[in-house]
Amino acid sequence: YGSSNQKTDYVFKVVLIGDSAVGKSQILSRFSRNEFSLDSKATIGVEFQTRTMVIQHKSVKAQIWDTAGQERYRAVTSAYYRGAVGAMLVYDITKRPTFEHIPRWLEELRAHADKNIVIILIGNKSDLEDQRAVPTEDAKEFAEKEGLFFLETSALEATNVEEAFVTVLTEIFNIVN
Ligand code: GDP
Numbered sequence: 668y669g670s671s672n673q674k675t676d677y678v679f680k681v682v683l684i685g686d687s688a689v690g691k692s693q694i695l696s697r698f699s700r701n702e703f704s705l706d707s708k709a710t711i712g713v714e715f716q717t718r719t720m721v722i723q724h725k726s727v728k729a730q731i732w733d734t735a736g737q738e739r740y741r742a743v744t745s746a747y748y749r750g751a752v753g754a755m756l757v758y759d760i761t762k763r764p765t766f767e768h769i770p771r772w773l774e775e776l777r778a779h780a781d782k783n784i785v786i787i788l789i790g791n792k793s794d795l796e797d798q799r800a801v802p803t804e805d806a807k808e809f810a811e812k813e814g815l816f817f818l819e820t821s822a823l824e825a826t827n828v829e830e831a832f833v834t835v836l837t838e839i840f841n842i843v844n
């Protein structure tokens with residue numbers, strides 16, 4: 668999936684952050700292997716996964732880092748953010764507190780990451796519309812105020828996952844070119 672013998676023109680490190688159980692690992696699994704698991708175990712030890720995409724005729728290797736169960740406030744180390752050019756800030760649309768913690772994650776990101784990092788806010792589990800606790804408008808407004816991209820995704824149904832990565836990677840690509 669996404670593999671090729673082509674030379675790599677760029678490697679972009681992108682980090683996934685957000686509360687535990689919002690679906691970060693499944694978003695990554697969907698993007699890197701086109702797989703999803705409903706009973707995924709808490710992430711342990713996996714550092715990153717890669718997928719190579721072609722953007723404007725260049726081969727871009729996305730190196731996506733997933734937190735290894737470090738979702739408690741301030742537990743993510745600065746090594747995790749080091750060299751990151753993109754970040755995906757994930758909450759669960761069915762769990763209001765995961766959205767309310769986003770400003771904290773953003774603060775942490777801005778404290779540790781490069782100031783030009785490209786950030787996308789992601790409301791995951793959009794397939795659970797009947798359990799929605801965060802209106803799309805609230806998140807959209809927040810994203811606009813903070814200058815973030817924003818999409819709602821479903822790792823389960825593969826909705827907007829590809830688009831979220833393409834949005835971030837294309838923006839990074841445009842910044843470096
Ligand atoms: P993480 O702790 O943020 O890495 O979250 P996980 O990726 O481990 O997902 C936590 C739980 O939510 C697992 O049971 C997943 O199967 C489930 N999950 C993840 N994404 C989705 C989604 O888009 N829709 C639904 N319905 N469940 C999801």
Ligand code: MG
Pocket residue numbers: 691692693709710733734736
């Ligand atoms: Mg995880």
